[in-house]
Amino acid sequence: MALQNEDKLEVGYSSLQPKPKKWVLLMLRLLAFFATAAATVVMGLNKETKTLVVATVGTTPIKATLTAKFQHTPAFVFFVIANGLASIHNLVMIMGDLCGQKLDYKGLRLAMIAILDMMTVALISGGASAAAFMAELGKNGNSHARWNSICDKYKTFCDHGGGALIASFAGLILMLIISVMSIIKLLIKPKPDSTTVVP
């Protein structure tokens, strides 16, 4: 009977300790999910159409319709894909935290979470930086290569792209913090129940 009481005490103590950290991590994951999902959606729906009068034949003007879409630039396509994958990753991790606490594979659950988090950080950083430099090119042009800037013609496209970039960078910083916390959780493993054994 004394052993049962000590077991109950140990269980109560260990369930109190990780709770605040667990909620912090969950909140951070939720914020990162919203940030990357917002970046994906805003860039994915980024499209602007302009009609210009190219020439006038007689009295009827000939109009040309020009569109700026995110698909024209491979860097933006990669940006959308990277942020989409990152938000799916965060969603799966949130579900795993909330519903599947018992899921484990040979005790490697924390290691898998840490490695997947690091991969996601790498993915988001690649996508965000590629899109950022392409956006800088679109905004300032490159006089040496005779590339004109397009932002003065497609202002809404540029504004939406800029917003998506800011959301993605916020998601990157949050994801970096989450990754560091996952690695810390991995390196500081909780003591096994052998400490409760009283001789």
Next chain:
Amino acid sequence: MVKPKRLLRLLLRIIVLGSTLAAVIIMATSHEKGTFFALSYEAKYSDTPAFKFFVIANAIVTVYGFLVLFIPSESQLWGLVLALDLVFTMLLISSISAALAVAQVGKKGNSSAGWLPVCGQVTKYCNQVTGALVAGFIAIITYIILLLYSIYTFLNPLLGKNG
């Protein structure tokens, strides 16, 4: 005696150092004079902010990699080295991604924005940039292997205690 684990990590670090150094040197010495519709101009890596970022990021990692070689084993600093490795991996991935995006525009152009490809006029410059990007890729892949291996060896003593 040098243990095989230490030897493997040292070898990986030397490969990373060599690749980042090669990337910096190849990118920094890439310049070519060309003519573009009867206007002569010089193509340098410093024309594009993305390539400048690539050179700076690889230079930082080269200096860091050189300094890390001098840390004695069993020092307390290896935890900090692990954390910095993660940050520098992210920096390298970011820099090569940006340089690749701009280099792709230089090679293929972007018809919707009215940007013509410039690789036809400055072929030697384009080839050197490609070489620098390849060196950067090798650096990143080796760095990721090094990072995973470092975390694995960091974990093993802890697993040994608890298991």
